[in-house]
Amino acid sequence: MIRVLLCCGGGFSSSYVAERMKKEIVEKHLDQELYMEFSPFSIAYERLEDFDIIVCCPHLNMYVKQFIKEYDVKIPIYVLPPRMYGNMEIDEIYQDVQDLLVIYEDTHMNPVHFPGEDHVLKIKRHKAYKHVCRTS
Template sequence: MIKILLCCGGGFSSSFVAERMKKEIQNLGMEDDVMIEFSPFSIAKNRFLEFDIVVCCPHLNIYVKQLVEKEDIPIPIYVLPPRMYGNMEIKEIYQDACDLIQMFQETHQNPVHFPHEDNVLRITRQCAYRHQ
C-alpha cells in the first residue's frame, strides 16, 4: 500500500481534496493499494515518516525547495502540476506516486520530479506522467 500525505498551505483545500479522494478510493476498490491524508505543509514535517510520499500543492513549490535545501528528507516530496491539482484523480495520483517513489529510491533527490518537469509551473498535463 502506498501512503500519500497531501499538503497545501493551510490544509483547507487539501482536506477537501483528500476527503473526495478517499471516497474515490472506496468507489474504485483501491483500499489495499493507496491511502491518502492531508496536512498543512507548515506542520507536515513531523508526520513525514508515516508516509511513503508527500504530494504538495503547486503554490508550495518555493517552500518545498527551501525545505530540501536545509534538510535531507528521507521520503520523496513531489509538487503537483497545477492542472493535476485542479482535477486530481486517485488513479493518476497513485500511478505518479508509484513511479516517483521508485525514482527517489534510485536518486534520493528532492523534490522529485519527472524528466523535463523541473519547472512545475510549465507543466500542462492533467494525467499521470506515463499516461501522457
C-alpha cells in the same frame, strides 16, 4: 500500501481534496493499495515517518525547496502540476506516485520529478506522466 500525505498551505483545500480522494479510493477498490491524509505543509515535517511520499499543491513549490534545504527529508516530496491539482483524479495521482517512488529510490532527488519536468509551473499535463509522456 502506499501512504500519501497531501499538503497545501493551510490544509484547507487539501483537506477537501483528500476527503474526496478517500471516497474515490474506496469506490475504485484501491483501499488496500493506497492511503491518503491531508496536512498543512507547515507541520509536514512532524509527520514524515508516517508516510511514503508527500504530495504538495503547486503553490507550495518555493516552500518545498526551502523545506528540503532546512530538514533532512528521507522520503520523496512531489509538487503536483497545476492542471493535475485542478482535476485530482485518483487513478492518475496513484500512477504518478508509484512511478515517483521508483525514481526516488534510484536518484534520491528531492523534490522528485519526472524527466523534463523540473519547472513544475510550466507543466501542462493533467494526467499521469506515464499516460501522457510515453517513452519507448
